[in-house]
Amino acid sequence: MGKTIKRWQLWIFYAAFAAIAVSQAGNEPLFSSSGPYAAGKYIAWAIYFGFLGFSLYCTSQENFFKTLGKMTQMHWGRQVGIDLYIGLLVPLFLIYLVEGSLLTVALWFIPIFIFANLATFLYLALNFVTIVAHFTTA
Numbered sequence: 001m002g003k004t005i006k007r008w009q010l011w012i013f014y015a016a017f018a019a020i021a022v023s024q025a026g027n028e029p030l031f032s033s034s035g036p037y038a039a040g041k042y043i044a045w046a047i048y049f050g051f052l053g054f055s056l057y058c059t060s061q062e063n064f065f066k067t068l069g070k071m072t073q074m075h076w077g078r079q080v081g082i083d084l085y086i087g088l089l090v091p092l093f094l095i096y097l098v099e100g101s102l103l104t105v106a107l108w109f110i111p112i113f114i115f116a117n118l119a120t121f122l123y124l125a126l127n128f129v130t131i132v133a134h135f136t137t138a
Contacts, residue, residue: 010114011059017111018122025126033129037136041128048121055118088112091120098131 005012022030033041058064071077092112096105111119124131 007059007063010064011056014111014115014118017115017119021111021122021126027127028129030126035129035132037128037132040132041125044121044125044128048118048125051121052118084116085113088116088120091123094131095123098127098134 031041031045072081092105092109095108096102099105108119108123112123
């Protein structure tokens with residue numbers, strides 16, 4: 001039992017984070033959208049659930065930390081990791097533009113740093129209409 005919990009411990013943290021994020025997202029309907037860009041919200045949710053499912057599958061096949069250890073021994077593995085984390089500054093900046101709060105950015109920083117695109121796409125799907133409104137209104 002201990003080995004199972006150890007393998008899935010990041011997912012336990014992620015489930016708690018996602019539950020809190022969903023419970024605090026009250027600005028717009030969770031899974032529905034309307035307007036000219038409504039399909040984007042459905043696409044964001046589809047990408048999120050697809051990537052979540054694949055990530056869970058990968059966890060069932062390999063240990064994340066062992067794989068990460070192997071990757072960081074290779075130059076391209078380190079380069080891809082650095083590239084990913086530099087790229088995560090963009091959604092953090094987007095969160096600041098949308099929310100206007102450094103506290104909100106700080107609250108999303110750790111989940112985005114740990115879970116990368118799983119946290120980024122969750123934020124996008126939860127706040128799609130609000131994000132689009134910032135870029136489509138004058």
